[in-house]
Amino acid sequence: MVKPSIFSKDYEKKMRRRKKRIAFAAFVSIILIIFAVIYSKNVFRNFGTNANNTKNNVTSNKNETKNLDINKQESKAPAKQEKIEGYPIQLSDGTTVNAIYETKNNDKTFKNISPAESNIQYNISPAGKNIVLFDSKVQSIILMDISGNKQDITNPQYVSTSGTVITKSSQLSAQPGYIWCSAPKFIDEDNIAYISQLPWIGKTTKYVWIENIKNKTHTWVQGIEGEDVKLDKLTDKGLTVIVDGKTIYLTSNGSITE
Incomplete structure (x- = not known):
């Protein structure tokens, strides 16, 4: 920018214009420098981020490849059944x-x-x-x-109070629909209860018997009889027995509670 001659007619006016132009050029230069600095920082930051992303991607790809290799090895191994x-x-x-x-x-x-x-x-x-x-x-x-020891603990025969012996085989042969025993349930570790039509032969009434599995004794529980008798869950009161819709509880010694 040429400086005007001091002998110029419009010297002062031209000098004022010249100063304004210089100031404007300086301002523009400063703005450009600021933008250049900001741009350089962003470029550097993006470069660092991209470098980290590339590094992470490489690591991730390595891990995926490793996992795939492990999965392949596991698939080759025989499955545990x-x-x-x-x-x-x-x-x-x-x-x-x-x-x-x-x-x-x-x-x-x-x-x-x-x-x-x-x-x-x-x-x-x-x-x-x-x-x-x-x-x-x-x-x-x-x-x-x-331990896997198995045995048939069914009562093989019934001896009446008069001494008459009725065997299971003969009774079921004569009356196939007769209930000699059914639905065994544990009262405790040593005693089970089961349903039977014994001690009567000519009746349809059902009764409950208790067998001690250690000494193989069979005891008729007097006080329980009905046309519909079911043995249900074991509770703190004893074994649940439902007789014609009524619920009672039976213990191993034959006692009955409601």
């Missing part, structure tokens, strides 16, 4: 069910009967150490302990 532990029990009709048990801290307890669709009547003792099954075809009560 759950081992179902149980004791087989063959019924009179030829079918076989399994008394399933589980082991925790080397302690075995019965859990259920498999397969579930077999619809076998069964009951597990309070401590899970014994299980009873009812073989309905031949009306037999089968007891199995947690």
Whole structure:
């Protein structure tokens, strides 16, 4: 920008214009410098971010590749199958069910009967150490302990007060629909209750008997009789018995409470 001559006619006017132009040029230069600095900082920041992203992406890709390799190795390894532990029990009709048990801290307890669709009547003792099954075809009560020992604990005969002996086989042969025994349930670890038409032969009334599984004694519970008798859940009061719609509780010594 040429400086005007001091001898110029409009010297002062031109000098004022010249100062304004210089000031404006300086202002524009400062603005440009500021924008240049801001732009440089943003470029550097973006470069750092992109570099970190690239590094993270590389690490992520490595981890994904590692995970894929691990998954491939796991898929190649043979799958561990759950081992179902149980004791087989063959019924009179030829079918076989399994008394399933589980082991925790080397302690075995019965859990259920498999397969579930077999619809076998069964009951597990309070401590899970014994299980009873009812073989309905031949009306037999089968007891199995947690070691897998199995035995038929059905009462083989009934001796009346007069001394008359009635065997299970002869009675069911003469009356196939007669209920010699049914629906065994544990009252405690040593005693089970079951339903029977004994001690009467010519009646349809049902009664409840208690068997001690240790000494194989069968005791008729007097005071329980009805056309519809059901053995239900075990409670603190004893075994729940529903007689013609009325609920009572039975203990192992034969006592009855409401």
